[in-house]
Amino acid sequence: MKSYFSELFTGAWSLIVGLKVTIKALFTPIVTVQYPREKIVVTPNYRGHIDLIKDAETGTHKCITCGSCMRECPSACIIVDGEKREGVKGKYLTTFSLDFTKCSLCGACVEVCPTKALDYSNDYELAGFTRNEFNYDLLKRVEERE
Ligand code: SF4
Ligand code: SF4
Secondary structure, eight states, X not given: OHHHHHHHHHHHHHHHHHHHHHHXXXXXXXXXXXXXXXXXXXXXXXXXXXXXXXXXXTSSOOOOOOOHHHHHOTTOOEEEEEEEOTTOSSEEEEEEEEETTXXXXXXXXXXXXXXXXXXXXXXXXXXOSSGGGGEEEHHHHHHHOO
C-alpha cells in the first residue's frame, strides 16, 4: 500500500515538474523563426558570395573593368570582360560572372579592387540541384537590384 502512494506521489510530482517547464517555455520570448515563411536579417559581417555594389550616386556599379579581381582570384572563378565604347572613358563592363562552386570566400578579390566595387552578399539560401545554379551573373544582379 505504501509503495502505491509513493508511486502516485512520484508520478504527480513529475507531472508538475513537466508542466512547470512547459509553462515557463510559454512565456519565454521565441528565438526561432518559421523558416522558410519567415526570413532572418543576417548580421552585417555575414559573408555570402561576392557581389558588385550598387553606387547610390550613379545608380550603377563602380567596376572599371581592370581585371585585378580576376587575376588575383586563387580559384579562377571570376570572369570579367569589357569593351571600348564611344564616349565612355576606359572600358565598358560587359561580363562579370562568378563560379561560386570554386570560390573559397578568401576575400582577395574584395581586397584588391581599386574602386571598392565588390562586397559580400547576404544570400544564405545556398542550396541547389545543379552546379550551374551557382554560376552567378553579377552584372545582371547589380543592374536588377533596387
Ligand atoms: S573570394 Fe577568393 S576565391 Fe572567391 S572569388 Fe574572390 S578571390 Fe576568388
Ligand atoms: S578589381 Fe574591381 S574594378 Fe577591377 S575588375 Fe574587379 S571589380 Fe572591377
